[in-house]
Amino acid sequence: MNGDLLSVRGLSVSYGPVSAVRNISLRVGDGEIVALLGPNGAGKTSVLRGVTGLVPPAAGRIRMAGHRVDRPSRAVALGIAHVPEGRRVFxxxxxxxxxxxxxxxxxxxxxxxxxxxxxxxxxxxxxxxxxxxxxxxxxxxxxxxxxxxxxxxxxPRLLLIDELSLGLAPMVVDTLIERLVELNGAGMSLLLIEQFVHRALGIADRVYMLSKGRVVFEGTPDDATKTGAVEEAYLLGTGA
Amino acid sequence: MMALLSDPAKRNRAIVVVLVAAAAVLWPVFTSKTIHFYGALSAIYALVALSLVILAGWTGQVSLGHAAFLGFGVYIGQKVLSAGVPVPIAVLTVAAFGAVISLVLGIPSLRLRGVYLTIVTLAFGAACQRYFFQLNSVRGFRSHTVPRPSVLGISTASDKGLYYVVLVVFAVAMFIAWNLRRSDTGRSLFAIRDSEEAAQALAVHIAPYKIGAFALSAALATTAGLFYGMLYAATPGPDQFGILQSFFLLALPVVGGLESLWGAVIGGAFLATAQPLVNVFHIRLFLASAVALILVVLSGYDGVTGMIAALWRAVRTAVVGTEHVRYGSFVPDAATATNGNGNGNGKAHVRVRVLGEAVPGTFVRLRVHGAGSEDDR
Amino acid sequence: MTRFLGYVVAGLANGTIYALVALGVVVIYRISRVVNLAHGAMGVFATYCFFYVFIGDWGLPVAAAFVLTLVVGAGLGVGVERAFVGPVRSRGTLHTLVMTVGVLLLLTEATVQFWGPNTPPIPSVFPDTSIRFGGTGVSVHQFAAAGFVLLLAGGLFYLLNRTRYGTAVEAIAEDPGAARIVGLPVRNIVTVTWAIGGASAALAGMLYIHLNTLDQISLTFVLIYSLVAAVLGGFNSLPIAVLGSLGVGVTFSLAQGYVKTPGFAEFVVFLALLGALLVQQRSQQTSLETVAEF
Known part of the structure; x- marks a missing residue:
């Protein structure tokens, strides 16, 4: 496991009394593209916020290339960059x-x-x-x-991207994804949240499926499709 | 009547209103004259607090010139009452006076985005304290006697009688405010106010409502001034209605709760209890109010009203289990959050504001992003 | 004519104090997007420390007390941000503004509680010698006050409008969360900026004496005059804050000089504010139209 760029163990994130993410572990290897999928409210964004320390995690250990990450400025210094949901440009x-x-x-x-x-x-x-x-x-x-x-x-060595395609035209998204794949080709790792599941499956090396704040599947995109994990997570999540 | 009894939330509210009203009517019977004075003063301050709640509720802004309106009420009221005008007519006169002044302040500032009303009322308060109130035509340098004529058969010679008169005025004002709030206009203004972006975009279009709310607010504050003068039977000096007093007056509804009409009641009651307390402990009243204001704002609750409501909800949840949110103006996160608490976000922070009664029998099921709201918050 | 000139010079001298306050208000607005109504009260509190504690109790020389008071002002600024304004900022403009009113009342009342309702004879760090100028005497103290304004205004203008630090201030004000995501040292920048604001309030308090004796509410009245200038510049512009303050100072002085009714100048300032609001209204309309083009 020492070859991991980012390693997250037992991460829990809460907003006041409400827990959004419970005891999640995940890793991103050097040069990997990892997709974090799941229905709305599954806690994907909270994972990213916990990773950078933007929301101080209730529990868990986050390491970037072997160093502890505890606050956003430290995350940036260690080579994690975060493209937040809703873009949040100034x-x-x-x-x-x-x-x-x-x-x-x-x-x-x-x-x-x-x-x-x-x-x-x-x-x-x-x-x-x-x-x-x-x-x-x-x-x-x-x-x-x-x-x-x-x-x-x-x-950065690792780029966290939250909802790349939110509210964007498909053609624009294509361009952006093309650029991201190029960056990955140049050695940058990616951890991305994406609402268009198949787009994400198309470029990811590995996939984590989240539901109700827990990891319900971990594996390759192929496995995710074959085992029906995608459908299951999304259906569970909507409570249907 | 049947509808009232069949709806538990409405029924509870009605019970609270009746209990509070009964307490307000009955307490003077069991207490001494000194306390009657503070009771009357509290009722007057409750009226001021109500005027500030209306302003904050409708415009999202606060006035730092309400002591000046109070002062105008005292000074103009003294002139009108001395001329032998009956109290109801005097009330209308000073209220109209306050409303007219409010237009001068409100029209230039409420059409703007930003906190300009606060600034302009502050400057107005300063100008009143140091200029207008010093004019011989307003007050001058000598205190005048304020007569205390009886009102529709009720004698105001005693503080108790005056208290009942103010109580009736306060009840009428509450009723008007309550009706305005549950009107369509009131409700949509609330919704717009809650979304800062929408409020900014629509600033110009909703300006007339804001200006109207400010006029009502000013009218109530000058009316309170009329009774303030009657209570003291004199016209206190300009420094009694200066900017420091305006800061203090703002503390009342903030401590009571700016978002609910109950805040005005509790704000007035706060004064009634705080005054004797600070006298005992030899603390300055304004200092105590400042501390109370700061603590309340830091607490994150909407004043004491908000704390009581939260406590009530907690108790009920503990007893009954689940909770039904009724009639919320539902502003999705994406719209309210200026700092980008967009989609995601733990999904916990959906803001729901209960605006008061809507059509009886309508229940809104709150669903969060289509996910089951019970466990996946 | 000499009378007129005299009023103008006196007005400019007074305007320097308004300008100091206006600069502080604008700086704090730039970082926290709140009109710090407690600014004057902060200045008075620090200046009372200057007189009663540092000079009175500790017997420090005036110059040392002066420097120490600037530190106290900076500390007050940081403290007010950390303890009161910062925690409620995310809850919106209304709560933040109400909080500054609470702090204003608290500090004003605390001043009375600690030191009584007195108006202490605040000493100046600068010699009391006077230079004849256009029929009136301008004291070294007043010149020094003007010097401070120039220095502070210039320094802040450079810092906020020409450096990366200033860009970061703007970014933090717009979206503190995003600023943290990007890795900006948000906490430090907020602290430093409020410290500057607080120190400028203390400075204004100590230099106030050429206007009048300082009482608990004096600087809050000055704050009102400064707000006229700040409103003119949309709470954003440092040069307009300074020039506007000087303008208000001169107007105030002329009104006071020619119209003997007490408080008439206060009334004129109120009218000036209404005028400034109309100017602001026009500029908001223009900015709305600009946005609409895109």
């Missing part, structure tokens, strides 16, 4: 400033940041064209590009 700041802040945690040198920023503009030329516009004025797809770009500014 609407009143320009595209450039959004990216600049993305790199705050890792580098003080403006020249270094500019190099990285140019790489991101290369990856998403649309962002380059709109670099001095306010992020709040971008379209949904452009904002998602910006959110990914902002996360990439820290040159």
């Amino acid at each position: 609407p009143g700041l320009s595209v450039r400033d959004n990216l600049l802040l993305g790199g705050w945690a890792v580098s003080g040198h403006r020249s270094q940041l500019r190099v990285r920023q140019d790489q991101i503009f290369e990856m998403f030329p649309r962002l380059g064209e709109r670099q001095s516009q306010l992020a709040g004025q971008l379209s949904g797809g452009e904002q998602q590009m910006l959110a990914i770009g902002r996360a990439l500014m820290t040159e």
